Amino acid sequence: QLQLVESGGDLVQPGGSLRLSCVASGFTLEYYMIGWFRQAPGKEREGISCINRSGGATNYPDSVKGRFTISRDNAKNTVYLQMNSLKPEDTGVYYCVARRGYVCPTLYNYDYWGQGTQVTVSS
Numbered sequence: 001q002l003q004l005v006e007s008g009g010d011l012v013q014p015g016g017s018l019r020l021s022c023v024a025s026g027f028t029l030e031y032y033m034i035g036w037f038r039q040a041p042g043k044e045r046e047g048i049s050c051i052n053r054s055g056g057a058t059n060y061p062d063s064v065k066g067r068f069t070i071s072r073d074n075a076k077n078t079v080y081l082q083m084n085s086l087k088p089e090d091t092g093v094y095y096c097v098a099r100r101g102y103v104c105p106t107l108y109n110y111d112y113w114g115q116g117t118q119v120t121v122s123s
Contacts, residue, residue: 002026002112004096009117012086020081020117022096027112030074032098035105036081038119040092049081050104059104064090086121093118 008020022034035050049070051058058070069082079096093116099105 004098004112004114006094006096006114006117009094009119011120011122013123014087014121016086016121017082017084018086018119020083020094020096020119022079022081022114024077024098024112028074029072029077029079029098032100032111033102033104034070034072034079035097035099035110036068036070036079037095037097037107038090038092039095039116040089043092045095045107047104047106051079053102083119086119088121091119091121 003025004022006022008018010018012018033052035047037045037047039045048064049060051070051072055072067085072079095116096114097105097110098112099110
């Protein structure tokens, strides 16, 4: 079965850290651009990071820049999202998304979308 499976979501206090993982099964991640998206309660999904096929270039919106780091290990067919200095507004479901080629996935252009992992930041 071709799918992305996220893990690592949890309840964490403000200022804490989490590392999310995204493992691909049934296909090889190295041919795909990978993005992380999130959906906060009552809000639309938003893209928060994207990494190119070799892991050499990434981009982030201002809301997470300096706190979140995306990385990948193509040998393990896995992408990670390291999240530091977490804030309550980071609460939401986090999704891993893959798009074959050289362009970052978007809400409407992607090949695989994971089932999501819940991150809750609360004291």
